[in-house]
Amino acid sequence: MPGSTCTSALLVRHLAVAVSTSLLLLGACTTAIQIPPTFGAHPSKMSHYSPANGNEKFSCLDGSKSIPWQWVNDDYCDCTDGSDEPGTSACPQGQFHCTNADYKSKDIFSSRVDDRVCDCCDGSDESLHPCPNTCRQLGRMERDKLQKAIETVKKAVELRESLIENAKAAMSRAKTELPKLKDLLLVQEKAVADAQEALSVVVSQKQASENPADAKEIPLTQSQKRVKEGFKSSATEQEQPDVPEDESAHSTTDKILTPTKDVVMASPSMFLTAFQPMMKSVGKVFSTFKSIFFPTEEEKLRSEIGNKSRAVADTKKSIEENEAILEYDWGHDSEFFGLNKKCMIEKFRDYKYEVCLFDKGSQLVNFGVGTSLGTFQGWAELPTKATAWGTTHHRVQQFRNGQYCPALRGSRELDVSFVCQDETRLLEVIEPTPCKYSAIIGTPAVCTQKLVDEIQQEMEF
């Protein structure tokens, strides 16, 4: 540019004013570029930009103003909505339409027009900066890519179908099982009640024959009380297998109880014995052995009640499980049913992550225990977003109440989103914000015919 006597074309572009008059400030070697009013306008709005309709003036699309036709695309912003300059960068609020023949058309901000960066593959956004037309090439590549994607997705759609079928089968099984289980429960509960009735008869007979006053009021120590309460609760409530083992004194007691639970249920007094070293006399030990090998009628009945109560509990658990199968949110078509408790471990950079769907997420370290990123809280609806693996499903699994994070002054959190892939695997875990993790799982569960149609549609350019 040094020493140049001609003003460059770019300047001309920005000086392309009042096209009827001469550009007196420019050298003789330049000519003005006149941009047609329709240039850069969206096809749907093309009619507004045609003086042929007999309009004497151009009306800003927001109706705010009318301006002479030669002020349209004259590289000077007159309309507040930017509609008078569809083909230039003059208006900050404007939009430019790239036709991009052989590829996807695109609307870009006016700020991209003539900014020396090629934004449209047909180069139409840059009148002076060299931009090669790459639309055809891009189109071919995109078609190839989409074709491949369609094949993969089609295959995955079939996988999804089988996921759904499996879920349906499991559900119909559950549906048939449930009434049966409920009937069974009634029978089992009746049996327990009968046995208890029998026991109370035996006990009252025994009490009458022995010395009833003594047996009644044995004062309990603190630990005896705890044991007793523990006994009560395990007899009346469902067992909770997922209670962490180190929960509390209460569950510690449970843990100790567990190996001898049957015996305990059969004979609380014997259990108390085993638990009270003070009372652990030789005689008592002897009587324990005796009761195991030569049970009395009472002991037999207690044992029977225990066994039958356990059966009740088992049935209740099965009922709950089956109800969960039927009532739980496994996705619109129950397509996620097969992924229940599915765990995946992958290493990303320095860390290994484990995600168990419908269950928990954690960061594993080489030494010591892993860091909990949260337990499964439920589904959330989030806007879909484009990722390197495709567009995410609109539903996200949220894991909350992970290990405390000082930076966040709260617990760690994990969001798991899904993209369509032909197998279920953990694709990525990142921590965009401290202690807020986000994982992407590829799975056929989100591969639908709709997705195939969408890709098909994308290919229409």
Place this chain on the structure above:
Amino acid sequence: FSLASIPARPSKQESMRTARLGTLWLGAVVLAFAASSLALKENDFRKCPEASFCRRLRREAPSSGLYSVDPASLTSNGQKTEFVVRHKSSGRPLQASLSLFDGSVRLTVDEAEYTAPHPQTNAPEGWNPDTDGEWTPLPAIQQPLRKRWQATDALAHGFANQVLQHQLVKGFDDHFKVQDDKITITVRFDPFEVLIVKDSIEVARINSRNMMHFEPFYPKDSGVNMFRAEWPELPSDNLWEESFGSHRDTKPFGPSAVGIDIVFPGAKALYGLPERSVSYSLPNTRGAGLEDKQPYRLFNLDVFEYETDHPHPLYGAIPTVVAATPTTGSNAGAMFLNAAEQFVDLEDVQDGKSVHFMAETGVIDLFIFTGPSPKQVSKQIADATGKPFFPPLFSIGYHQCRWNYRDERDVLEVDEKFDEHDIPMDVMWLDIEHTDNKKYMTWDKNLFPDPAGMQRKLAAKGRRMVTIVDPHIKADQGFNLFQEAQEQGLFVRKPDGSGTQEGHCWPGNSAWLDYLNPAARQYWASKFGTYDGATDSLFTWNDMNEPSVFNGPEISMWRDAQHHNGVEHREVHNMYGFYMTEATWDGHRMTHPNRRPFILSRSFFAGSQRSVAIWTGDNTAEWSHLRAAQPMILSVGIAGLPFVGADIGGFFNNPEPELLVRWYQAAAFTPFFRGHAHIETARREPWLFGDDNTRRVREAIRRRYDIMPYLYTLFRIAHEEGTPIMRSLSYEFPHDDSLVAVEATFMLGDSLLVTPVDTPSVGDVQVVLPSHARWFSFPSLKEQSNTGLQQVSAGIDEGIPVFQRGGTVVARRTRARRNTYSMMYDPMTLSIAPTAEGQAQGEIHLDDGQSMAYEQGMFSRVSFDWKDNVLKVKRVTQQNVYNSDVGVERVLVAGVLREPTSVTLTGYAGTEQRSFNYNPDTRVLEIRSVAASLDQSWSLEIKN
């Protein structure tokens, strides 16, 4: 960022170890205990009472002077007048010199070469053999025992050659004079005092309060007694050894402090002495009622979570103070050029302000900048310590930083998001995590497998990248930089000189390059040429260069550590970062000879403006820190370094969206404009807080890009004249004594007045509009009819109020672009705000924005002159040397009383009419489609 949180808080440490940085923190684990109390606390950093030299020097002004001039010693060669100043009681001679520069005076005092029997033959008065020991005769005085290190590298290259001829006038009984046609320096013999008068106005008095102090080096074996003999009035503890906290300073050379006082007659306010977070008009530290105050300290430190409104020193130091005297509308300045630790007392005296500089060691090298205008003081500072570098255009755009953008994908996604939201952005930054284990100039190849490709992708959109390059070198034999520097002996050495002084920093065990050593600077510079993965669009961030040493005293280098030629770290401390950035500058220049460097530094000294922009370090996401940014930036600017900014949003913690938005709105009008955040904060890119906030931040950043031609011109003027970009009202209106302490409203250049909103939940803000000027709301150009303190609407959607000063023409670019590269050839809008007399002036600088070709005159300067309803646009520089290919599309004229009948453009080839819109309510005339080139001269006439 600083030593930051990692080792500082065990809880954070825990979170880092378990969830993020894994094994990298082994070193930090070791540190956790020692560093657990790092959040700024009074006791973590030295104050005057903990520094023995400050205890000695900070005393009541002696009633009689300690020094006198030996008249017989006077000599002059017309450029330098030299004379001996004697310590009166001991007779010890000091060598002093005076020289004159254009508008400034330099006084130096150093130890004279001297050998004599010690004059103190008997025990001094008050000597008590019971407590003080037997009096032994003192050895002969031999001086200097050691050459004093001088901070002259801070001076502009070739400054010495700018010395002016002066005249020495002798023959008076009690004084002599040194003078030229403007400045007269009167030096009184006894007590020694220097009086500087310019154009008959008394500018400054040196040592008029008799605070001058100069401790010679003493031999260690008899030094304590010699010291006590010569300074019986001073405490003599901790002369050869001193501790702070758990750190022992061996002080092998003993005491060598220096000090001097300056009085600015008539001064009402003092500014400068960065870096710290206090009000712009520096509060006094001495005087009645201020007994508890500490002197300001100049000592570069990495202060974790620094507090606002606190006098403790931060990352950089410029020992320059500027005095404002509204009665004459004049400014004057003083620089105590010394790189050692300094304390400075400010005090009201009978007729003005007193400044008392005290340094731990070094020489007295005092500059007085005589002004008299604020801009002349800036020019005199720039003459002495160098012109601010002329930055590449991109660097005054918006910078997006975070500790850390994780990987290439993260970087490119953030880049893409800026485009998606149509928010302008020029530079993506990478903090320490991008390296291979904190080995600078390397990449973590897992995270950044193709760094050059990533930079090229950014560059394709006109964006640049900055990577962090710190001065601590990982002590790892497998790291070539460490190994080579070790072999060549380029590291700072242990106090006994026995080997490399190692310490802890980000990589764990580290060594620090001794940038004082020219060979080390050269070596460092050469490394930019072999920086693997660097492209033409990669620039540099020098952090942690105070230097920050996690296990050192006050988180810095040991004072007795050894530099090149046996210089102690204490002598050069405040210039460590300066030397580092000089070397980085050389590296940029060598690697890309035709590219303007851009370097951001945290540490700085006088002269750093020649090579770096700086930011105010690790601030916090609090309203108080937003408020503190203005006085901090103004203080650094008035001291001579104009390219300054504060991290938007606050480095530590998470800003609420309102604070973040207000911060963007304010920072858009500060010289350096960067968003940055600590690794433990939530992501805070502009689009993460809902559509309303995204729009607000977009608007804030666009306002920055809107005034880019004006701003770029300000940087160019700063490069030529040293003028700050961001200025106090008192700088622009020096006669108005009501403005001396105003900092909430400031000027961006001479044309725009800016008032940030720095409190939550407000819809308006108090703006100070200086009287005797017309003010127009910018960019609407509606006139604000009242001046003085005005309540102005400033809702969060409106943004902060900006006013254009009557009498100015501001060049704008109204097209929304994605960065400065994209707007390079956009046409401009001229905003004309006339005075009451209907006049306005302005100018712009145009060039390619990135190369060094401007040094060969490849630029153009265009002036705008509005008068009598005619705008004259004149190309000031020669035609056709550089053509900008830029035109003007729009001219806005404020305060037009009637709708014109016609607007005529006149160029060299004839005249044309231009269409226009007139708004009778706002009285703004918009001349549309002006379509005239800035490579030509032309005029625009409005006819009524």
